[in-house]
Every structure is written in structure tokens, then in C-alpha cells.
Amino acid sequence: MSEEINHPVQGSKYDKIFRENMHNTLPGIIKHVLHLNVNTVEELTDDVLFRK
Numbered sequence: 001m002s003e004e005i006n007h008p009v010q011g012s013k014y015d016k017i018f019r020e021n022m023h024n025t026l027p028g029i030i031k032h033v034l035h036l037n038v039n040t041v042e043e044l045t046d047d048v049l050f051r052k
Contacts, residue, residue: 027038 023041023043027041030036030038
């Protein structure tokens with residue numbers, strides 16, 4: 001079973017689910033854990049995330 005979890009395709013499915021849900025969940029987490037109010041959310045493009 002651990003082989004299934006570590007398989008790249010399986011990991012990709014988890015990444016997709018995580019990304020799809022973070023847009024709605026992250027502001028609540030930030031508010032309740034960090035006590036910050038988020039007014040806007042902006043998705044970063046890959047070139048910003050992986051800039052060398």
C-alpha cells in the first residue's frame with residue numbers, strides 16, 4: 001500500500017486536490033491561526049514560484 005501512496009501519479013492527485021481546496025480554506029486558516037484578515041487572494045504563476 002505504501003507503494004501506491006508514493007507513486008508519482010497518486011501524489012499528483014493529492015497535489016491537485018490540495019491546490020483546488022486551498023483557495024477556499026487558506027483564508028480561514030490564516031484568520032484563525034495567525035489572527036490576520038485576508039482581503040484578497042492572488043495565485044502566483046509558476047515563473048514567480050520557480051524563479052532562479
